[in-house]
Every structure is written in structure tokens, then in C-alpha cells.
Amino acid sequence: MAKEKKAPRPKAQTPKGFRDYFGAEVTERSDMLRAIAGVYHRYGFEALESSAVETVEALGKFLPDVDRPNEGVFAWQDEDESWMALRYDLTAPLARVYAQHRNDLPLPYRRFAMGPVWRNEKPGPGRFRQFYQCDADTVGAASVAADAEICAMLSDTLEVVGIPRGDYLVRVNNRKVLNGVLEAMGVADExxxxxxxxxxxxxxxxxxxxxxxxxxxxxxxxxxxxxxxxxLSDAQAEPVLAFLTSKGADAAATVANLRAAIGSSQIGAEGVDELEEIGALLAAQGYGSDRIEIDPSVVRGLGYYTGPVFEAELTFEILDEKGRKRQFGSVAGGGRYDDLVKRFTGQAVPATGVSIGVDRLLAALREKGRIGSTVQGPVVVTVMDKARMADYQAIVSELRNNGIRAEVYLGNPKNFGNQLKYADKRNSPVAIIEGGDEKERGVVQIKDLVLGAKLAQDATLEEWKERPSQYEVPRSEMIAKVREILSQWQSQPSSSNEVPEGTRE
Amino acid sequence: MAKEKKAPRPKAQTPKGFRDYFGAEVTERSDMLRAIAGVYHRYGFEALESSAVETVEALGKFLPDVDRPNEGVFAWQDEDESWMALRYDLTAPLARVYAQHRNDLPLPYRRFAMGPVWRNEKPGPGRFRQFYQCDADTVGAASVAADAEICAMLSDTLEVVGIPRGDYLVRVNNRKVLNGVLEAMGVADExxxxxxxxxxxxxxxxxxxxxxxxxxxxxxxxxxxxxxxxxLSDAQAEPVLAFLTSKGADAAATVANLRAAIGSSQIGAEGVDELEEIGALLAAQGYGSDRIEIDPSVVRGLGYYTGPVFEAELTFEILDEKGRKRQFGSVAGGGRYDDLVKRFTGQAVPATGVSIGVDRLLAALREKGRIGSTVQGPVVVTVMDKARMADYQAIVSELRNNGIRAEVYLGNPKNFGNQLKYADKRNSPVAIIEGGDEKERGVVQIKDLVLGAKLAQDATLEEWKERPSQYEVPRSEMIAKVREILSQWQSQPSSSNEVPEGTRE
Known part of the structure; x- marks a missing residue:
């Protein structure tokens, strides 16, 4: 018996915890990233795209002291046995980039970065092992003016992508204040x-x-x-509670409460001063507590950051899986971290930054109906006679040259019903038909597919008769008629049928 | 002696063969990808972003029959021992995606994809292990109208990104013609x-x-x-030479030469017919031989593709490393491949597509001076008095709200010279100065840094006196004066100082 065996067919699926993004999912995200990049750019931040692959050594945290350092990251060995891994965030690469290129970079260095990161974690529902981050950081600025700037930029960013003022709040806290509170409590044991x-x-x-x-x-x-x-005793616990609940009616009241909570701690006083200064800098730029506020109840990240901590929350309510109302919650967070670069150079370099959860922000906009309504497909030019493909190509080319998204049907044209089914699947607003008879008479048939679908659903017989959804127009008037129909069914800009500015011929 | 030892500092560098991209390198590429996406979208193609990680099984080619399947790809094992790898192109993932989602996708399925791919190859000068691809493919269309469409789209794309007509040529060949030639030669042995x-x-x-x-x-x-x-004998070799040199004065002459080269081969005749039809379809859309031509001397990809093969070449001359003139050469290639999906489903699915070498295209535009001239930095607001940071924040905020890219100096402000050095490193066109005296008098100093640099380089003493590069204006006229200066030194749109459309507040 021959030893030959047929290889089984490979399974067509992504690895566990990975997924693909289609059509509007891709373009909505890329539109959002572009809008965010616009704000970051206006604030003087420069784009950085670091390599997706880092040495495990540079990533830190995950040193190859075990056989495979696959805890948290996806890692493998290069031919020379050195370990490489996919980046798990955009901050560790920034520290590496800054340490590597610090002589060529301006000081302070403001940079933004957007792209996928990878986590070797157990996937779950809605929890993927590859997702987008979108960060802005300032390296080398010790002044809290850098923190204030990040907060202002975060506020601008949320509004630019479509979260109106009043639907979000940037909340600011400070790790140093907490340190002061711990001092006041007499908790010195690490x-x-x-x-x-x-x-x-x-x-x-x-x-x-x-x-x-x-x-x-x-x-x-x-x-x-x-x-x-x-x-801890009740008395010992008191300053922490005072800290967490110190938010007052206005910033001045909050600051007064915080000063009381930290007692005579010097680090605590520094932290309160910083919060006060951030408040003053933001007020000078017109950012009031309707956009950014000092809120000591922000605790996320207090363990990680070393100074100011920020969090952006969306304050509108949504229904959770169980139909209960709850606030949408956090979409971005950040703060000051002053020792990441030191790992490489031995020198502490102050840094502060923010990371926007792009996928959560997109989910929020979908929730609010700002994106994700049905996306219009292209105009479909049907094929009535395979031998006249050149005619249909000329039609589709004319449509495109007039800035109208269009395609010719490229499947087997035998069954015309299949062509209309295809147009339906593509969400096409318009189909063009040019049979031999039309060609002879110098006309085309233009089907308004959106109206057709509406009529098929709701119309009475009278309405059906009164509002035909198919028009015969002279070939020379095709563009005008298509434009007229499209203008009625225009959806939002990002998914519209008109070609984006700057890409027309 | 304690066993403690200090961990050595990690090296701040990318793994071998990887690199980072800074500032304009990132934005120029993203502008180009956006422009290309605009064309693809207008042609009815839909965006697809597949997972960067695939099962090794789905990628094909590299099955885990050795301990580590690291030939050509970066691969590693998941916790369940299954092998995963980074994608090495965008075509293998398309085949997997199409096989996985074929019931939900329209047929034919036109999709575009852009993103990094990874190759586990020996890095060399200018040869990186991570680079961008930008593909468009039509799956499920057997008609050569799909191939013609790809060629037209490729031509449009090159012009939209800034390669003028006359500086490029899309050349089309066909593998079937070569098969016919082999038949005519009597070369049947594989x-x-x-x-x-x-x-x-x-x-x-x-x-x-x-x-x-x-x-x-x-x-x-x-x-x-x-x-x-x-x-082979001279006589046997003749048809291949006839094929390679069959390009005539016009398409008709080329086709006649090809018919002669293939003799009575049926597959050869099919190939020539296809080339003729592609030519006719393109002519109907107005694409002449100044943009797209049949050229049997295109041999790249003939071994891989199964039908039409295309290649876009830039025809202008550049100087190579040794100072010799040569044509810039290929920036995109593609063709028809009809059996990629079959691996998964057992059913052959026709497909055709093109891949644009984004980095080569960017290099070409740089070569032509279309991108990459000095990119203007933000307006820098200097800090004369640390205690008045709120004033400077208010100034920078006003500039941004008027759509002007601006930042406040966030380093240690003690040494004013350092602030101007910083502005220089940032390529700032303008610096704003507001000392205590200016504040009192309600004015600001505006330094035209571009003019300043020019004067420092070339000016005579008279010119220097006549054309001051620093202006004192009332605070209320700051925006107008900054605008006036910027309008003189405006560089190209993508790197300009004005915030991109649609991202202003």
C-alpha cells in the first residue's frame, strides 16, 4: 500500500479570538482615526508608526525566563534564538522609540500613534486578541501644562468625532494626592x-x-x-474615604476638601497644587466643568500612573444586555508616568499621555445612531447582452468620471433576477438597464431601488401607479437623473455614494 | 553573598529588519492610502481588514510538518498547540475570508485591503520584514471584464496619487498565450x-x-x-522568442503577432482573444495605449497567474546608486488566479486582482518631488514667564480654534535660546512671544522664522534692515498676522499648517 495520503482541506477560519472587519466597519474606523489625527496634529503632535514587532526585552514585563514567554504577549524566537513579540500596547514601543532616537527627536516630543495591538489572553464574547489603540503622549515635559493640554485635546477629540458637549466628561484625579492620603493615614508599609x-x-x-x-x-x-x-481602624480609613468623596460643588470646594484629606503631607499638597493648576490652565482656555472636572472618585489607573490621571466618560445612558439603563462609561484614559524610558537609559524622563479606546468609541457612536445606519452601495450597471460589455463599461466609466460610485455586474448575466438580487445585496440605490431596444432608441432605464423597496413594502396600488420607481431617460441625461435620485437617498457623508473630496479626478 | 543580580538594561532597538516611521513618513503614506481607497471605493470595491494573525493551516504553503514552520513566515504555537502566523500577503487571507464568509458576501465580491504584511526573510539594506501592501481583488467573476476593470482602476489610481499620464504604463500579458506557445513548441514535459x-x-x-x-x-x-x-533546438525556441518580442506598432499588430506565435493551440487562441477583449473594453472607456497596453514582454508573475497578468511601470528615469540613468520600474502587479479558494472549499472560484507596492510608489513621488519637501511644523508659543502659563495656553487655544496648528513650549522655559532651537527643530514657521512688557501694552511679538532663516543665510545688511522678520502687533490682530505669514510659506496640502477639512471644530 502506498504511503500517500491526501492532505485534509484547511479550515477557513481565523485563529481563536481574532476577527475580520468588513466594509463600513473598516471605513468608519478609518474616518474616526483620521478625525482624531486631525485634532492631534492641530495640537502639534507628530505621527509615529512603530514596528508591530518588538524584542521581548524591549517590551519589558515579559522576560524570557521561561521556555516560551507567552504570558500576555504573542512571542516567538528569531533564527538567532532572540525572542520577538507583537506589541501589546503603544506605550512600551514609545518608550523604546524615544530611548533609541532621543538625539534626533525634539524635546519635549509630542507624538500620536494609532494601530492594532495584540494580547495573548483568553478570548471571550466581544473580547478580541487584536484591537485598535489610539494614543497621544508628550515625552520630556515635567510641567502639568502638558497634562492639561492632553485633557483639552481629549475633550476636543470627543466633540470632533461626534460626541456633543454634555454627553461626555473628562475627569481628572492625581496619584500624588492619594500618596498624601496614605501618608496622612500613616500607612507606610508597601x-x-x-x-x-x-x-x-x-x-x-x-x-x-x-x-x-x-x-x-x-x-x-x-x-x-x-x-x-x-x-485598618475606622479612623485610619477616614482620609481615604474623604479623598474618594471629596468632590465638591465646584473646583474650589473640591480642592478645599482634598487639602483637608491630605493633612500635612507634602507629596499630597503637591498633588492638590497640580490639580489646581490644571484647573486654572484649562479655565484660561475656556474649558469649564461641563467638559473637564477634577473628580477624586476616578480610581482607574491610580495604581499605574505617578501624577495626574484622566478618564473620559460618556455620560448618556444606554440599555445593557438585560435592558437596564446604565451610563455608557469610559472611552479613554491616561495619565502621567515618569519612569518608562528609564528602563533603557537609566535616566528618568517625564511623560504623560492618553489612550482612546477606538472600538468602544465607535460602539458609542453606533449606540447614538451617529454611524452605522445602512450604508449605500454603488450604482449597478446591469448586463443585458454579454456581447455589449464595452457599452456597459462605457456607462460605468461615465458615472465614475462624474464622481458617482458605480460598478458593472460581473457575474453570469444570464439570469436578470440574479443581477437585481445582487444589487439588493450591495444595497445599491440605483440600477441602470440598457437592452438592445434602449440602445437603439438612445435611452437607458434607471431603476430607483430605494423607492422600489419602499413601495414594495408600504404602497397602495394607487401610490404604486403614481410614483413609478423606474424611469426612461435619454442616454445623455443619465448622469443628471442618477444624481437626482441619489440626492434623495443620501446617507451620511462617510458612507455616501459621492466620492470623497480630493480623490476625484 | 546574596544571589541578587541587577538585570542589565534592555537595548532600545527594533528587532532586526524592522523599523519605525516618523511624522511625514506616516502621514504621506496614510494620505496615499486614503486617495487609493477613494478610487477603489468609486469602482464599487468594499474595504476588508482581515486579522493580522492567521492559522498556519489557512496560510497554506507553510504547513507545520517541521518543528517550527518558520520558513518565510513568523509563526508560533497557541496554548492548544495549534500554529498561528502573521500574514505574509493580503491574498491568502482573502481566500480564507471568502471561503469562510461566502454565504454572506455578494457574488462577485470586490474587495480592497491595505495594511502591513510580515516576511520572515533575511533583512537587507532597504529590505524590511514588515511592509505595506494595498490590494484590490474581484472574487467570483470569470469574465475578463473584471481584469479590464482592474487595469482601468490601476491607471486611475496612479494618476490620483500624483503620477501624471505619460509617466506610467499599465502593461498586460496573458499566461494562456504562453501556454499556447509551449504547446506550439511541443514542450509538454512539466x-x-x-x-x-x-x-x-x-x-x-x-x-x-x-x-x-x-x-x-x-x-x-x-x-x-x-x-x-x-x-531546446533553435526551431523549438523560436515561438517563445516570437511571443516575447511580439509587441507591434499598435494593439492589432501585437495581436496578429501573437496569433502567429501560438500556431494552432486552442488555449493560446483563448489567451489572445482575452487580450483582444481587454483591449476593446478599455478602449470603450477611453483608456488608450498611452495608459494601458498589451505587452507580451511582461514576464513577471507569468509563472504564478493563470490568465491575464498586469504590471504598472513608471516610465520616467531616475539615477541609480551609481549615478546611471534607469527607468523607475514596477510599482504594482497582479493578474488572474483561479484556484486559491479551492484549497478550502474544493470548488474553483475565479479571481483577479492587483497589489500596489505602496512604499515604492511613495519613493517614486519623493523622487519626483511631489511629496517629502520640508514639512512645516506648528506655530510655537514661547514661554517668557512660567507663572503666566495660563496666558500662553489661551494664546495657543485661540490659534487652534482658528484652524492654525500650534503648540506652547512645554520644556524648561528658563533659556529662551532653547525655545527658539526647539522651534527650529520643529520646523516652525512662526513663534509668538508675549513677555510682561508686551502683556502690559496689549501686544505680542510675532517672529517669521522662515524669513528669519532666509535672511540669516542670504541677506545683505540693507535687506536685513528693510525686511524685519519680527513684528509687533496688537493682541487682537495676532491671528490675522499669523495667517498672513503662513500664507506666504504654505507648503503642499498634506503637510500644511492648516488643519484638514472636516476636523475643525
Whole structure:
């Protein structure tokens, strides 16, 4: 018996946790990234596209001390045995790029970056192992003016992509204030500090009373499990609670509350001063608390960042999976981190930045109906006679040269019904028909497919008769008639049938 | 002695063969991709962004029959031991996507895709392991109208991105004609066919006489080495030479020459008919031989494709590294390939497409001076008094709100010279200065840095006095004066200082 065996057919699917993006999913994201890049550019930020692949060494965190450093990142060995990995965010690459090119880059260096990142994590529903990030960072500026600028830019960005003022809030907190609070509490032990940090991270979920319990003796979970507490006395826990709930009626009141919470801590006072200065700088540019506010209840990222921390939240309500109302929540976050570059150079370099969750922001715009309505397809030129393909190509070419998105049907033209089904699948607004008879008489038939579909759905017989959805026009009037029909069914600009500015011939 | 040792600092560099892209390198490419997407969209093509990571199985070619399938691709194992890899082109993913989603996709399916691909190859000068591709393909259309459409679209695309008519040529050939020629020669043995294919692949380099030698007895290389020939008789070799040199004064002459070359071969006649039909379809749309022509000397890709083959060449001359004139050469190629999807589904699906070498096209535009001239930086607002940062933020905010790209200096402001050096490094056209004195008098100083640099370089003392490069204007006239200066030094749109349309507030 021969040893030959037929290779089984490969499965046509992405690896687990990966997906493809089609049509409007791609163009809506690219339009959004372009709009964001416009704002970043106006603020003086420069584009950077770093390599998708980094040495594992440069990524840090994931050193190859095990056989395969595949925790969190996708990694493999090069021919010379060195480990490479796909970047898992855009911040670690920035630190590497800045350390590598610092002699050629301006100081401070403002850069933005947008692109996919990869996480070697367990995929789940809506949780993918490749997704987009869109970051802006300023490296080498110690002044909180850099932080204020990022907040202002974040606010502008949200409005430019379509979130109106009032539907979002940029909230600012400061890690140094928390450090001051820890000092005021007399919690100097690092382990205990970390436990306090972990606890306040749950503030969003368990609220003031919950944090109070967790800082003290512990707490009975909703599931009935008992969660051990940090073991602080009520008096010791007080400054943290004061910090988390210090938001006052206005910025001045908040600042006064914070000063009370930090007691005599010097680092705490520095943090409060920074928040005050950020507030003043933003006020000078006209950003009031309707757009950006100091809010000490922002706890996300307090463990990671070293100074100011920002978060952008969308404040409108949506219905969750269970039909309950809830706020849309966070779409961007960032803050000051002053020691990433030091890993490479030994020198601390101040840095601050923000990362926008592009996919969440797109989801928010879809939720609000700002994007994602039915996208119009191209005008379809049908093929009545295969031998006259040149005529149809001439028609489609004329449409395109007039800035109208159009295509000729390229499948088997035998069955005309299939051509209309195709136009339907393509969401075409218009079909053009030129049979032998039309050709002879110098006319074309123009089918208004949107109206046709509407009539098929709702119309009475009278309406049907009154509003024909097919028109015969002289060949020379084709463009004008198509334009007239398209102008009625125009959808939003990004998905419209007209070719974008600057790409017309 | 404690076992503790300090980890060495990581090296700040990309893995071998990878690089970063800065500023205009990123925006010029993204502007070009957007312009290309505009053309593809107008032709009815839909965007597709497939996952960067594929199963090795789906990529084909590189099956995991060795321990690590790292030949040509970057691959690694998932937790369940299955192999994944970075895509090495955009065609293999298209085949997978089409096979996976064929029930939901229109038929024919026109799609475009743009993005990085990765090759696990030895890097070299100018040869990177990550680079961009930009493809358009039509899946499911057997008609050569689909091929003609791709050629027309390629021609439009080159003109839209800035290659004027006359500076490029799309050349079309057909693999079936070559098959006919092989039939006419009586070369039926697959090994010998492959040898002929390899030989004509050298036509570009060794010319007609060289190919004649290589098809026969062999040839003495320029290096003095003797290259064995295929061993065909002169008479047998004749049809191939006739094929390669069959380009006539016009399309009709070329077609007549081709018909002679293929003798009575049926597949050859089919190929010639297809070329003739493509020519007729393009002529009907007004594409003459100044844009697209039948050229049987196009040999690149003839081994890979199954029908029509296209190549876009830039015909203008550049100087090579040694200062010799040569044509810029190929920037895009494609053709018909009818069996990629079959791997997955068992069913042959006709497909045709083109891939544009984005980086080569960018290099060509740089060569022609169309992009890459010095890119203007933002207006820089200098900081004269750290305590008045709010004033400077207000100035920069006003500039931005008027659509002017601007930033405030965020480094240590102590040394004013450093601020001007920074503005110089940023290529700023204008610096704004507002000291305490100016503030009091309600004015600002506006430095025209472009003029300043020009004067510093060329001006006589008289000119220097006559044309001051610094102006004092009332604060209320700042925007108008900045605009006036910018309008003189405007560079090309993509790098201009004005914010792109649609991103202004």
C-alpha cells in the first residue's frame, strides 16, 4: 500500500479570538482615526508608526525566563534564538522609540500613534486578541501644562468625532494626592499600601460603604462569600474615604476638601497644587466643568500612573444586555508616568499621555445612531447582452468620471433576477438597464431601488401607479437623473455614494 | 553573598529588519492610502481588514510538518498547540475570508485591503520584514471584464496619487498565450515547461539573445560562469522568442503577432482573444495605449497567474546608486488566479486582482518631488514667564480654534535660546512671544522664522534692515498676522499648517 495520503482541506477560519472587519466597519474606523489625527496634529503632535514587532526585552514585563514567554504577549524566537513579540500596547514601543532616537527627536516630543495591538489572553464574547489603540503622549515635559493640554485635546477629540458637549466628561484625579492620603493615614508599609490601592479600585463597584468595610474588617460579598479586609481602624480609613468623596460643588470646594484629606503631607499638597493648576490652565482656555472636572472618585489607573490621571466618560445612558439603563462609561484614559524610558537609559524622563479606546468609541457612536445606519452601495450597471460589455463599461466609466460610485455586474448575466438580487445585496440605490431596444432608441432605464423597496413594502396600488420607481431617460441625461435620485437617498457623508473630496479626478 | 543580580538594561532597538516611521513618513503614506481607497471605493470595491494573525493551516504553503514552520513566515504555537502566523500577503487571507464568509458576501465580491504584511526573510539594506501592501481583488467573476476593470482602476489610481499620464504604463500579458506557445513548441514535459518559464523570467535582464542561448545550449554569464541551457533546438525556441518580442506598432499588430506565435493551440487562441477583449473594453472607456497596453514582454508573475497578468511601470528615469540613468520600474502587479479558494472549499472560484507596492510608489513621488519637501511644523508659543502659563495656553487655544496648528513650549522655559532651537527643530514657521512688557501694552511679538532663516543665510545688511522678520502687533490682530505669514510659506496640502477639512471644530 502506498504511503500517500491526501492532505485534509484547511479550515477557513481565523485563529481563536481574532476577527475580520468588513466594509463600513473598516471605513468608519478609518474616518474616526483620521478625525482624531486631525485634532492631534492641530495640537502639534507628530505621527509615529512603530514596528508591530518588538524584542521581548524591549517590551519589558515579559522576560524570557521561561521556555516560551507567552504570558500576555504573542512571542516567538528569531533564527538567532532572540525572542520577538507583537506589541501589546503603544506605550512600551514609545518608550523604546524615544530611548533609541532621543538625539534626533525634539524635546519635549509630542507624538500620536494609532494601530492594532495584540494580547495573548483568553478570548471571550466581544473580547478580541487584536484591537485598535489610539494614543497621544508628550515625552520630556515635567510641567502639568502638558497634562492639561492632553485633557483639552481629549475633550476636543470627543466633540470632533461626534460626541456633543454634555454627553461626555473628562475627569481628572492625581496619584500624588492619594500618596498624601496614605501618608496622612500613616500607612507606610508597601504591602498595606498596595492593599489600600486594590480596595479603592473597587470603589466604582462597591461604593463608599463597601470600601469602608473592605478597608476595615472585611465584607460579605453579594455571592455570600466573605472578603477579608485590610484591617485598618475606622479612623485610619477616614482620609481615604474623604479623598474618594471629596468632590465638591465646584473646583474650589473640591480642592478645599482634598487639602483637608491630605493633612500635612507634602507629596499630597503637591498633588492638590497640580490639580489646581490644571484647573486654572484649562479655565484660561475656556474649558469649564461641563467638559473637564477634577473628580477624586476616578480610581482607574491610580495604581499605574505617578501624577495626574484622566478618564473620559460618556455620560448618556444606554440599555445593557438585560435592558437596564446604565451610563455608557469610559472611552479613554491616561495619565502621567515618569519612569518608562528609564528602563533603557537609566535616566528618568517625564511623560504623560492618553489612550482612546477606538472600538468602544465607535460602539458609542453606533449606540447614538451617529454611524452605522445602512450604508449605500454603488450604482449597478446591469448586463443585458454579454456581447455589449464595452457599452456597459462605457456607462460605468461615465458615472465614475462624474464622481458617482458605480460598478458593472460581473457575474453570469444570464439570469436578470440574479443581477437585481445582487444589487439588493450591495444595497445599491440605483440600477441602470440598457437592452438592445434602449440602445437603439438612445435611452437607458434607471431603476430607483430605494423607492422600489419602499413601495414594495408600504404602497397602495394607487401610490404604486403614481410614483413609478423606474424611469426612461435619454442616454445623455443619465448622469443628471442618477444624481437626482441619489440626492434623495443620501446617507451620511462617510458612507455616501459621492466620492470623497480630493480623490476625484 | 546574596544571589541578587541587577538585570542589565534592555537595548532600545527594533528587532532586526524592522523599523519605525516618523511624522511625514506616516502621514504621506496614510494620505496615499486614503486617495487609493477613494478610487477603489468609486469602482464599487468594499474595504476588508482581515486579522493580522492567521492559522498556519489557512496560510497554506507553510504547513507545520517541521518543528517550527518558520520558513518565510513568523509563526508560533497557541496554548492548544495549534500554529498561528502573521500574514505574509493580503491574498491568502482573502481566500480564507471568502471561503469562510461566502454565504454572506455578494457574488462577485470586490474587495480592497491595505495594511502591513510580515516576511520572515533575511533583512537587507532597504529590505524590511514588515511592509505595506494595498490590494484590490474581484472574487467570483470569470469574465475578463473584471481584469479590464482592474487595469482601468490601476491607471486611475496612479494618476490620483500624483503620477501624471505619460509617466506610467499599465502593461498586460496573458499566461494562456504562453501556454499556447509551449504547446506550439511541443514542450509538454512539466519539468521542461518549468525550465522555459524560469528562463523567460530572465528576459528583463539578459534580453532576446540571452534567452535564446539559455533555451538552447546555455550561456556564459557576465561573471564568467557557464549557465546550462534548457536544451531546446533553435526551431523549438523560436515561438517563445516570437511571443516575447511580439509587441507591434499598435494593439492589432501585437495581436496578429501573437496569433502567429501560438500556431494552432486552442488555449493560446483563448489567451489572445482575452487580450483582444481587454483591449476593446478599455478602449470603450477611453483608456488608450498611452495608459494601458498589451505587452507580451511582461514576464513577471507569468509563472504564478493563470490568465491575464498586469504590471504598472513608471516610465520616467531616475539615477541609480551609481549615478546611471534607469527607468523607475514596477510599482504594482497582479493578474488572474483561479484556484486559491479551492484549497478550502474544493470548488474553483475565479479571481483577479492587483497589489500596489505602496512604499515604492511613495519613493517614486519623493523622487519626483511631489511629496517629502520640508514639512512645516506648528506655530510655537514661547514661554517668557512660567507663572503666566495660563496666558500662553489661551494664546495657543485661540490659534487652534482658528484652524492654525500650534503648540506652547512645554520644556524648561528658563533659556529662551532653547525655545527658539526647539522651534527650529520643529520646523516652525512662526513663534509668538508675549513677555510682561508686551502683556502690559496689549501686544505680542510675532517672529517669521522662515524669513528669519532666509535672511540669516542670504541677506545683505540693507535687506536685513528693510525686511524685519519680527513684528509687533496688537493682541487682537495676532491671528490675522499669523495667517498672513503662513500664507506666504504654505507648503503642499498634506503637510500644511492648516488643519484638514472636516476636523475643525
Amino acid at each position: 504591602g498595606q499600601q498596595a492593599a489600600v490601592l486594590r480596595t479603592i479600585d473597587k470603589f466604582d463597584k462597591v461604593g463608599e460603604a463597601g470600601v469602608r468595610e473592605l478597608l476595615g474588617k472585611g465584607r460579605l460579598d453579594a455571592s455570600g462569600a466573605y472578603i477579608d479586609g485590610v484591617g | 519539468g521542461q515547461q518549468a525550465a522555459v518559464l524560469r528562463t523567460i523570467d530572465k528576459f528583463d535582464k539578459v534580453g532576446e539573445a540571452g534567452v535564446r542561448e539559455l533555451l538552447g545550449k546555455g550561456r556564459l554569464d557576465a561573471s564568467g560562469a557557464y549557465i546550462d541551457g534548457v536544451g
